[in-house]
Amino acid sequence: MQTYVVIGLVAVLLIVLEWTRSGMPSVLKPVCDPRVLDRFIREAQDTEVAMVRLCLSSCALSLSLTVPLTSVDFVAWDKKNVQEQAQEVQSGLWLLGKAIDVVRASVSNTALQSMLDNSYSNIHSIRQVIRTLNIQDWSPSPTESASLDTRQVSSTPELFRVQTNFLRGKVRLLLSHAPACHRSSS
Amino acid sequence: MIRLRQLAPWALLLVFTCCQNASPGLWDAGLEKKADLLMRVEHEEPRCFAEGMRDLTCFWDEADGGTPHLYRFTYTYENEESNECVVESQQREGSETRYFCKLLKVQLFGLLDIRVYRGETLLYNRNLLINLVFLLDPPANLTVTRTGKPGQLKLSWLPPPLKYMENSMMYEVSCTTAGSRMEKVVQGNTEFTLRSLRPGTEYAIQVRVKPDGLTYDGYWSDWTLPISMRTLPDDADPLILSFSVIISFILVLLSLTIFLSYRRFLIKKMWPLIPSPENKFPGLFTVYGGNFQEWLGHSSGGLWQRPGFFYLEELPVMLEVLSEATMSPPVQIQPGDSRAPGLLKETTQENEDEMLPKADSGMEKKWDPDLQENWLMDQFQVLQQSSTPPSQSSLLESKDAYVTLSQNFDQHPGEGKLEDISEESLPLHVLFGTTETSTSHPDLGSLPQSSGSSQLSSQSSFEYPHNTWPSKSLTYACLTMADSGISTDYSSISSSRTGMECIYTNDYKNQMPKERQPLATPPTHTGCWVQEQHNSSPT
Numbered sequence: 267m268q269t270y271v272v273i274g275l276v277a278v279l280l281i282v283l284e285w286t287r288s289g290m291p292s293v294l295k296p297v298c299d300p301r302v303l304d305r306f307i308r309e310a311q312d313t314e315v316a317m318v319r320l321c322l323s324s325c326a327l328s329l330s331l332t333v334p335l336t337s338v339d340f341v342a343w344d345k346k347n348v349q350e351q352a353q354e355v356q357s358g359l360w361l362l363g364k365a366i367d368v369v370r371a372s373v374s375n376t377a378l379q380s381m382l383d384n385s386y387s388n389i390h391s392i393r394q395v396i397r398t399l400n401i402q403d404w405s406p407s408p409t410e411s412a413s414l415d416t417r418q419v420s421s422t423p424e425l426f427r428v429q430t431n432f433l434r435g436k437v438r439l440l441l442s443h444a445p446a447c448h449r450s451s452s
Numbered sequence: 453m454i455r456l457r458q459l460a461p462w463a464l465l466l467v468f469t470c471c472q473n474a475s476p477g478l479w480d481a482g483l484e485k486k487a488d489l490l491m492r493v494e495h496e497e498p499r500c501f502a503e504g505m506r507d508l509t510c511f512w513d514e515a516d517g518g519t520p521h522l523y524r525f526t527y528t529y530e531n532e533e534s535n536e537c538v539v540e541s542q543q544r545e546g547s548e549t550r551y552f553c554k555l556l557k558v559q560l561f562g563l564l565d566i567r568v569y570r571g572e573t574l575l576y577n578r579n580l581l582i583n584l585v586f587l588l589d590p591p592a593n594l595t596v597t598r599t600g601k602p603g604q605l606k607l608s609w610l611p612p613p614l615k616y617m618e619n620s621m622m623y624e625v626s627c628t629t630a631g632s633r634m635e636k637v638v639q640g641n642t643e644f645t646l647r648s649l650r651p652g653t654e655y656a657i658q659v660r661v662k663p664d665g666l667t668y669d670g671y672w673s674d675w676t677l678p679i680s681m682r683t684l685p686d687d688a689d690p691l692i693l694s695f696s697v698i699i700s701f702i703l704v705l706l707s708l709t710i711f712l713s714y715r716r717f718l719i720k721k722m723w724p725l726i727p728s729p730e731n732k733f734p735g736l737f738t739v740y741g742g743n744f745q746e747w748l749g750h751s752s753g754g755l756w757q758r759p760g761f762f763y764l765e766e767l768p769v770m771l772e773v774l775s776e777a778t779m780s781p782p783v784q785i786q787p788g789d790s791r792a793p794g795l796l797k798e799t800t801q802e803n804e805d806e807m808l809p810k811a812d813s814g815m816e817k818k819w820d821p822d823l824q825e826n827w828l829m830d831q832f833q834v835l836q837q838s839s840t841p842p843s844q845s846s847l848l849e850s851k852d853a854y855v856t857l858s859q860n861f862d863q864h865p866g867e868g869k870l871e872d873i874s875e876e877s878l879p880l881h882v883l884f885g886t887t888e889t890s891t892s893h894p895d896l897g898s899l900p901q902s903s904g905s906s907q908l909s910s911q912s913s914f915e916y917p918h919n920t921w922p923s924k925s926l927t928y929a930c931l932t933m934a935d936s937g938i939s940t941d942y943s944s945i946s947s948s949r950t951g952m953e954c955i956y957t958n959d960y961k962n963q964m965p966k967e968r969q970p971l972a973t974p975p976t977h978t979g980c981w982v983q984e985q986h987n988s989s990p991t
Binding site: 300304307308311335336337338339340341415417431432434435436438439442 | 505506529530531557558559560561562563581583616619666667
């Protein structure tokens with residue numbers, strides 16, 4: 267009797283996990299408040315400024331990291347559809363997350379460590395916010411990753427500058443013009 | 453005709469494009485203004501600013517006479533190849549030339565690498581993010597209106613017409629009045645209400661805009677043209693003022709009426725009447741300044757030695773001895789003294805409650821043989837005539853004691869006694885009663901009597917003392933004691949007391965000079981005390 271109950275519970279748990287993993291259309295309310303992203307941008311700015319002040323000698327990275335491009339051409343951007351924009355944003359966030367992870371492992375300073383942890387969690391939070399806007403999750407495939415628009419950075423201040431401007435530009439544009447938000451307002 | 457019409461738009465288009473490419477008039481007045489503004493705040497060359505989402509203008513000044521072809525302007529975006537921009541020039545005052553370059557296709561949020569070459573040499577190199585160098589136009593359509601309240605003005609304006617930047621602006625409002633300028637930063641909103649302005653004054657309002665610095669950043673724009681508006685005057689104040697005046701007036705009237713109606717009560721409460729024993733001790737405070745010894749009598753030294761003297765029950769009954777005390781006081785007195793004991797004895801024998809009149813009468817009897825009999829009679833008459841006579845008997849019979857002011861008790865012979873005539877006069881008052889004695893009960897300090905006596909001393913009623921004793925200073929002390937059976941030994945009271953001396957010198961002011969001379973003997977003697985207990989008759 268007990269084993270049946272346990273099996274049933276496990277099955278339910280697996281089903282639930284599968285649903286979440288597959289990225290079922292979120293039943294969560296879309297996060298449309300611009301202040302949410304503004305907070306992340308502020309924290310990224312503070313990290314960028316502090317990184318210049320704190321890293322001192324350990325600013326240079328032993329190996330170069332791949333980061334997304336941040337510059338936005340409005341004309342070209344407007345021409346893209348939401349899916350393309352979302353893909354660009356999500357791939358960029360993924361790259362940033364990976365880069366921060368690498369730096370986090372190599373840094374020993376506790377102050378820097380806490381800031382890196384904060385940035386890493388912020389990246390994940392933004393990805394969550396994007397998920398609430400009914401945008402499908404993107405995961406890198408081996409074929410796609412090569413053709414992404416990326417560049418290389420070799421110092422931590424540069425990495426965080428890229429992060430800040432990525433959030434300011436592409437991520438913000440995507441979130442502010444997300445159809446899920448505009449449907450309700452306009 | 454038709455061809456021309458068909459050609460016209462094409463011609464116009466051609467001209468337009470030509471002009472665009474050449475763009476000689478690209479540098480207009482608006483750009484000039486912005487450039488001047490930027491000169492003050494930005495110091496990195498070349499100075500660049502973005503007016504909107506799709507342009508970037510960079511400029512630098514040189515004093516070489518205007519040779520734009522010498523310069524090369526290259527810009528490179530991230531991960532891209534470098535591009536070149538055509539440098540243009542604008543002649544300025546003097547020999548200064550302004551070179552500028554305007555980019556029409558820009559990418560924000562990404563680093564832009566700008567290089568300026570003069571010939572082959574690199575003049576300037578600058579990396580910037582275009583989203584951080586905005587220099588916008590001032591806000592448009594600034595309107596200022598009055599709210600209903602004085603000292604308030606409502607402002608509203610339009611935000612910059614940029615598609616992606618509506619929520620990223622902050623504004624600054626400045627209101628200027630004669631002599632003072634106030635600036636306030638407003639976040640986000642395009643309308644604002646100015647409060648706590650002075651009513652009835654003219655204010656000039658201006659607004660300027662800047663990106664808030666989070667996603668977009670830049671420099672403060674130029675101020676809008678000032679708009680003047682006068683605030684509402686304080687119109688409610690006269691009403692409030694009149695109301696307050698009326699109410700305060702009513703309150704004042706009310707308080708006044710209450711105060712007047714309860715004036716006495718209030719005064720009593722505020723300044724309560726502190727009872728003072730002054731009325732019972734006439735002259736104590738006014739004449740002697742509170743010196744009770746002096747007030748009692750100068751020759752009351754003996755008395756003072758006996759504090760018990762002042763207790764009612766212990767006051768011995770006194771027999772005043774009238775004696776002449778001038779030149780021959782001793783002579784005369786002696787017989788008197790000789791009589792005095794007899795008197796005393798008589799009195800004591802007669803009555804324990806020896807009262808003044810009786811003592812007097814006793815003395816009177818003795819005095820009869822003297823020529824002063826009349827005088828005595830007169831005195832007694834005076835006594836009886838005084839207001840206190842009816843009370844006298846009662847007084848005398850009472851257990852109260854009269855204080856005779858006897859300077860006689862003064863132990864110091866003649867020092868000040870003769871001078872203090874007023875004090876000397878007191879006993880007389882007591883003896884003869886005073887018309888002014890208000891107290892019918894002579895307490896120990898039957899001051900009213902004494903005070904009256906002092907007053908009467910100058911009266912004509914005491915003329916006879918003056919007359920009858922021109923040469924004699926009559927002194928006596930009269931102290932009616934309570935007949936409570938005090939047994940006090942007064943034999944030792946007076947040091948100056950001789951066996952038979954009961955001389956009282958009565959010094960009057962007017963007689964002082966006279967009396968002084970004749971008085972050879974120390975005038976001070978203690979009063980003759982008649983003790984009820986008889987024993988210590990000071991003889």
